[in-house]
Amino acid sequence: MDNNISYWEKTSFYDYDVIVVGSGIVGLNAAIHLRKSFPNLNVAILERGFLPSGASTKNAGFACFGSVSELIEQEKNTTTNGLHNLIQQRWKGLSKLRNLLGNETVDYQALGGHELFKNEDIELANQCVSKIEHYNYLIKDIVGKDAFYLSSHKIDSFGFKGITTMITNKYEAQIDTGKMMFALIKYAQSIGVSIFNSCTLEQIHHENNRKVLFTNQGMFSCTKLILATNAFIQSLVPSIELSPGRGQVLITKPIANLKIKGTFHYDKGYYYFRNIDDRILLGGGRNIDFKAEETTSFGETSSIQSALENLIKTIILPDQSFEIDLRWSGIMAFGRSLEPLITEVEENVFCATRCNGMGIAIGTQTGEDVAELVIQSGL
Numbered sequence: 001m002d003n004n005i006s007y008w009e010k011t012s013f014y015d016y017d018v019i020v021v022g023s024g025i026v027g028l029n030a031a032i033h034l035r036k037s038f039p040n041l042n043v044a045i046l047e048r049g050f051l052p053s054g055a056s057t058k059n060a061g062f063a064c065f066g067s068v069s070e071l072i073e074q075e076k077n078t079t080t081n082g083l084h085n086l087i088q089q090r091w092k093g094l095s096k097l098r099n100l101l102g103n104e105t106v107d108y109q110a111l112g113g114h115e116l117f118k119n120e121d122i123e124l125a126n127q128c129v130s131k132i133e134h135y136n137y138l139i140k141d142i143v144g145k146d147a148f149y150l151s152s153h154k155i156d157s158f159g160f161k162g163i164t165t166m167i168t169n170k171y172e173a174q175i176d177t178g179k180m181m182f183a184l185i186k187y188a189q190s191i192g193v194s195i196f197n198s199c200t201l202e203q204i205h206h207e208n209n210r211k212v213l214f215t216n217q218g219m220f221s222c223t224k225l226i227l228a229t230n231a232f233i234q235s236l237v238p239s240i241e242l243s244p245g246r247g248q249v250l251i252t253k254p255i256a257n258l259k260i261k262g263t264f265h266y267d268k269g270y271y272y273f274r275n276i277d278d279r280i281l282l283g284g285g286r287n288i289d290f291k292a293e294e295t296t297s298f299g300e301t302s303s304i305q306s307a308l309e310n311l312i313k314t315i316i317l318p319d320q321s322f323e324i325d326l327r328w329s330g331i332m333a334f335g336r337s338l339e340p341l342i343t344e345v346e347e348n349v350f351c352a353t354r355c356n357g358m359g360i361a362i363g364t365q366t367g368e369d370v371a372e373l374v375i376q377s378g379l
Contacts, residue, residue, distance in 0.1 A: 005218050013194075016044045018374060019213065019222040021201050021236075023047035024056035025097075025359055026352050027228035028184040029367025030374075031193045032100075037375060044194040044222075046201055046215060054230050055359055057181050058330025060249065060263075060272050060283050063108065063173040065090040065361055067115040067265040068128040068148055071135055074338055080138065086338055088142050090358055093365035094173075097180070100364065101187065106180040111262040113172025114151065114158075115269075116315075117165040124268075125165040132167065143171045159259045161318035174263050174274055177360065201236065204349070211348065224374050227351040228367070230359075231296055231333035237345050242354045245332045246293045248304045249283035251276070252312070253325045260316070271311060279325065280316060282308050298329045332357050340366045342373060350374055 005014075018034055020027045023045045031043050051057060065087050066074060075083045098108055117125035132148045139147055151168040189195060196217065204225070205212040213220040227233050231244035260275045271284035285304035286293045292301065305327065312322060333354045335341060340362060341354040352370035355362055 009218075014218060014220045015042075016194075016220070016222045017042045017379065018224045018226065019043075019211070019220060020045045020226040020228055021213075022054070022228035022230070022232075023052045023185065023195055023197070024054050024228065024230065025181070025184065025363030026230070026355070026367045026370070027226070028181075028188050028193075029364045030226050030228060030352065030371045031367075032184075032188050032191065033368045033371035034374065035188075035191045035193055037371070038379060039192070041379065043192070044196065044220070045188070046199045046213070046220065047195065047197045048200040048229075050198055052181055054232065055247070055330035055332050056363070057177055058249065058328060059177055059247070059360060060274060060281055061175045061177045061180075061276070061360070062113070062263050062272060062274070063094050063175050063360060064113055064169070064263060065094070065139075065143075065172075065358075067113065067169065067269050068131055068135060068167055069115060069124060070265070070269040072128065072131060073268065077336075078338055082338075084138055084142070087139050089365055090361035091142050093362045094360070096368070097360075097364040101180065101183045105183045107176035108173055109175075110171070110173040113169040113263040113265065114154075115167045115169075115265045116160065116163045117167075118162050118315075119164045121267075122164070128167055129165070147171050157259065159317070159320075160315055162315055172263055174276075175360065176276070180360075204236065206347075209348075223348065224377070224379070225349045226370055226374060227345070227349065228353070228370070230353050230355065231331045233333075233351055233353045237349075237351065240341065240345070240351065240353065242333045242335045242341070243294050244296045245286055245334050245357070246295050246297070246299075246329050247283055247332055247357075248285060248293075248300050248308070248327070248329045249281065250305065250308055250327045251281045251325050252279045253323045254278045255280065255317070255320070255322055266311070266315075271308075273311075273316060280312060280322070282312060282316070284308070296331055298331065300327050300329060332359070340369075342366060342370050344373065344377065348377065350377075
């Protein structure tokens with residue numbers, strides 16, 4: 001910690017009404033909602049990375065609420081009504097994000113989403129096909145009628161090999177999460193939210209109804225504290241129940257005459273890919289080794305990267321050459337409950353975490369919800 005802090009810096013930059021830790025989609029939306037609700041509230045965000053760390057800029061940019069196979073698994077962990085409420089939250093979150101920033105700003109493209117099944121997956125495919133009517137009925141009051149439909153006749157138009165069944169969700173879309181996060185940061189700053197990057201929270205102390213935050217950039221203080229660091233929150237509040245999940249991603253160099261449009265789910269959503277700037281962006285493979293991917297360490301493993309490349313070679317771009325341009329990973333947070341964890345962990349310390357891989361869909365709503373919890377506690 002640099003102790004060379006002047007009186008002017010101490011009095012103008014280090015003391016706030018509310019401090020949010022984490023500048024991902026949840027943290028930014030929490031800060032934005034607080035400032036929009038109380039324009040005179042002094043709000044700051046501390047971000048440990050030079051850019052937002054975690055998953056908000058590391059994902060595939062799917063504006064989705066769940067493929068049929070994912071919804072089947074999720075319905076097992078809750079009630080049918082509970083799943084309806086979850087989908088409603090996801091759709092509401094996406095709508096709020098779009099309304100806040102605008103479709104053009106985030107490059108929102110409603111091209112549809114498609115779930116793919118190989119012939120070896122015929123039992124799962126048949127199960128999913130049999131559930132189409134059930135889920136269409138469940139969500140028609142949320143997104144509109146006939147969201148899911150069997151679209152196997154379109155498989156050849158995408159050039160896939162070995163895929164025999166396809167189910168399309170006409171309401172699924174894609175966004176550019178780099179543009180989204182850039183716009184969220186710009187919006188937050190435009191309404192008076194201070195953002196400090198490369199600022200790591202190390203300890204939280206409680207002094208005279210204030211929270212004193214020891215960081216690598218000096219000592220901050222606030223009345224209310226929001227922890228929005230998702231999977232990394234356990235380093236600050238070890239008692240929180242969650243499991244980190246690393247998502248590995250790669251992207252190819254541009255490919256001429258790429259036929260693929262829309263978002264695609266494969267193997268119960270454990271693999272996902274799309275076209276971005278005439279490139280294939282592909283992520284997933286966590287199910288190859290759940291234990292190894294239950295980590296907060298960024299990085300790639302040869303087993304998963306090989307599986308991703310093999311999926312491109314054998315199914316997505318068969319008999320077509322490609323080159324990998326970039327590889328990266330993001331860190332998500334999962335829990336036994338499908339609901340995000342939004343709570344007051346101790347007096348005037350709040351958390352919003354555990355988006356269960358649905359951060360793009362539910363992040364805006366989650367940020368607003370934790371901000372409302374702070375407001376209800378009294379400002």
